[in-house]
Amino acid sequence: MTTTTATADPAAEFLDRRSPLERARGVLHRYPALSPAIVLVLSVIVFGQLNDRFLALSNLSLITQQVAVVGTLAAAQTLIILTAGIDLSVGAVMVLASMVMAQVASGSGAPPVLALAFGLLVGMACGALNGFLVTRLKLPPFIATLGTFNVFTAVALLYSRGATVRGGDMPAVMTWTGTTFPVFGVRVSTGVLLMLGAYLVLAVALSRTAWGKHVYAVGDDKDAARLSGISVNRVLLSVYLSAGVILALAAWIQIGRANAASPNVGVDMNLDSITAVVIGGTSLFGGRGVIWGTLLGALIVGVFRNGLSLAGLDVLYQTLAVGVLVIVAVSLDQWIRKVRK
Amino acid sequence: MTTIDDTSTAGPSAVVPHATPVLQARGLVKTFGRVVGLDGVDLALYPGEVLAIIGDNGAGKSTLVKCLTGAEVPDQGEILLDGEKVHFKRPQDARAAGIETVYQTLAVSPSLDIASNLFLGREVRRPGFLGKVLRLTDQAGMRESARRELRELGISTLQDVTVPVENLSGGQRQAVAVARAAAFGSKVVVLDEPTAALGVRESGQVLELVRTLRDRGIPVIIISHNMPHVFEIADRIHVQRLGRCAATITPQSHSMTEAVAIMTGAAQA
Numbered sequence: 001m002t003t004t005t006a007t008a009d010p011a012a013e014f015l016d017r018r019s020p021l022e023r024a025r026g027v028l029h030r031y032p033a034l035s036p037a038i039v040l041v042l043s044v045i046v047f048g049q050l051n052d053r054f055l056a057l058s059n060l061s062l063i064t065q066q067v068a069v070v071g072t073l074a075a076a077q078t079l080i081i082l083t084a085g086i087d088l089s090v091g092a093v094m095v096l097a098s099m100v101m102a103q104v105a106s107g108s109g110a111p112p113v114l115a116l117a118f119g120l121l122v123g124m125a126c127g128a129l130n131g132f133l134v135t136r137l138k139l140p141p142f143i144a145t146l147g148t149f150n151v152f153t154a155v156a157l158l159y160s161r162g163a164t165v166r167g168g169d170m171p172a173v174m175t176w177t178g179t180t181f182p183v184f185g186v187r188v189s190t191g192v193l194l195m196l197g198a199y200l201v202l203a204v205a206l207s208r209t210a211w212g213k214h215v216y217a218v219g220d221d222k223d224a225a226r227l228s229g230i231s232v233n234r235v236l237l238s239v240y241l242s243a244g245v246i247l248a249l250a251a252w253i254q255i256g257r258a259n260a261a262s263p264n265v266g267v268d269m270n271l272d273s274i275t276a277v278v279i280g281g282t283s284l285f286g287g288r289g290v291i292w293g294t295l296l297g298a299l300i301v302g303v304f305r306n307g308l309s310l311a312g313l314d315v316l317y318q319t320l321a322v323g324v325l326v327i328v329a330v331s332l333d334q335w336i337r338k339v340r341k
Numbered sequence: 342m343t344t345i346d347d348t349s350t351a352g353p354s355a356v357v358p359h360a361t362p363v364l365q366a367r368g369l370v371k372t373f374g375r376v377v378g379l380d381g382v383d384l385a386l387y388p389g390e391v392l393a394i395i396g397d398n399g400a401g402k403s404t405l406v407k408c409l410t411g412a413e414v415p416d417q418g419e420i421l422l423d424g425e426k427v428h429f430k431r432p433q434d435a436r437a438a439g440i441e442t443v444y445q446t447l448a449v450s451p452s453l454d455i456a457s458n459l460f461l462g463r464e465v466r467r468p469g470f471l472g473k474v475l476r477l478t479d480q481a482g483m484r485e486s487a488r489r490e491l492r493e494l495g496i497s498t499l500q501d502v503t504v505p506v507e508n509l510s511g512g513q514r515q516a517v518a519v520a521r522a523a524a525f526g527s528k529v530v531v532l533d534e535p536t537a538a539l540g541v542r543e544s545g546q547v548l549e550l551v552r553t554l555r556d557r558g559i560p561v562i563i564i565s566h567n568m569p570h571v572f573e574i575a576d577r578i579h580v581q582r583l584g585r586c587a588a589t590i591t592p593q594s595h596s597m598t599e600a601v602a603i604m605t606g607a608a609q610a
Contacts, residue, residue: 208477
């Protein structure tokens with residue numbers, strides 16, 4: 001604000017002199033899930049035109065099942081990114097938790113509930129370690145989780161001795177997440193429902209509780225949050241712990257989806273989860289975004305991969321398309337963030 | 342030149358000399374290693390007044406305010422709120438006691454809306470099961486309170502409390518910060534350089550807001566470098582110099598030039 005605006009016509013600032021493009025940017029700014037929603041609808045229409053089989057109910061059901069694991073990881077990732085952090089260890093935490101679940105369930109003859117509880121504990125312990133490194137040792141989240149990514153990956157391999165546990169060797173509860181049941185002729189998988197449940201809980205917690213507001217406030221401006229009386233470290237720690245809980249859920253869904261627990265599958269999913277978050281309109285700078293956007297982002301990636309493969313293109317074109325999507329999404333985010341008044 | 346005349350212990354020279362100070366500091370000393378930040382400062386804030394604190398850089402303005410608002414703990418001296426001794430260890434302590442501070446770096450969260458910012462850190466939960474067990478917040482109630490608060494403060498430009506704060510102008514953001522400080526039955530509002538980053542008209546709006554606060558009976562401490570603003574708004578002026586209170590003057594008793602002279606040590610009160 002300079003004196004020139006102050007001496008100008010006082011009514012001038014109330015007149016909306018923005019161009020249609022700026023106005024559109026304002027709307028996208030206010031509703032972060034809008035742009036991924038538009039992209040998802042458009043891509044479904046386009047891929048539906050390219051191939052008849054794409055819009056078949058069985059194919060759409062398959063897409064949701066393919067998205068379930070990454071989608072759940074991305075829900076945890078969204079929480080972290082909202083606080084202006086990043087978690088490179090989500091895939092590794094999931095793998096470690098799934099190995100613990102599978103080993104306990106198959107080897108010891110313990111009840112499957114105990115196996116799930118152990119997996120949950122592992123997820124929370126990993127989250128607690130990440131949270132400790134970020135809040136107490138003040139490490140940048142990127143570095144902290146880069147370190148724990150390697151640690152968790154190695155521990156998972158050491159613990160499992162590199163061996164895959166097959167689904168048939170585990171009680172049925174462990175692979176229950178992979179089962180499907182018909183709803184109006186569509187095969188719906190339990191894992192997908194669990195993922196949606198996680199999104200629903202997070203959506204309510206983020207938008208309707210004080211904790212949710214504090215997560216946004218911490219990601220927005222840490223110092224402002226502290227001066228408002230928010231315990232920043234406590235919020236951060238709770239975010240990493242909650243992420244650990246969601247990652248344990250992802251581990252269960254992964255066991256069902258793969259009908260096995262393997263120490264080698266899923267470690268690289270951290271980048272896929274970040275991709276979904278970013279395409280979903282959540283800002284890597286924190287404080288901006290909605291959890292539903294991430295679900296849309298994960299679905300967009302799933303639709304692109306499935307659609308391109310149905311179109312008969314090489315798998316490398318899927319990777320290429322996802323890469324372009326990320327760059328476009330972040331550029332769009334940068335442009336949208338320029339809105340000021 | 343270097344003699345410091347401490348007149349504030351004798352009581353204020355104007356406004357309400359017989360009332361009990363809402364906020365009072367006696368003999369505050371604060372040192373940082375070998376640097377003396379405060380060297381025995383006395384200060385009194387009376388009901389319904391705007392007290393400005395002026396002083397050159399390094400005179401101890403910020404340290405004084407930090408001691409009053411709990412951001413620093415003084416080495417010696419005492420702070421009284423409504424005549425009762427208080428000990429603030431953290432800013433939250435001062436806030437809980439009713440001293441609200443608006444910091445120079447606005448403590449607002451840009452991407453949250455106005456209502457959320459007003460209630461940030463003290464959200465209201467819904468009654469019954471939804472609030473107690475599910476810990477859901479009362480969004481509608483908070484928005485309604487926010488609207489009422491802004492209306493009472495006469496901030497007419499902020500109609501829609503669901504607008505994110507980052508879409509507001511600098512003056513409007515300052516207004517949100519001030520409204521938050523005033524909104525929760527606070528006893529004292531402290532404003533640190535509230536007009537430093539604002540244009541002429543926006544500064545006027547903020548000063549108007551300060552007057553509204555005072556008229557509602559909330560005493561205000563305002564720290565400012567801007568002499569015209571200080572002389573426009575303040576009932577009394579606490580001149581800080583070399584870690585002590587050089588004088589307490591009023592806009593009527595002294596001119597701006599005289600105030601600056603006291604501030605720099607060129608003259609005594």
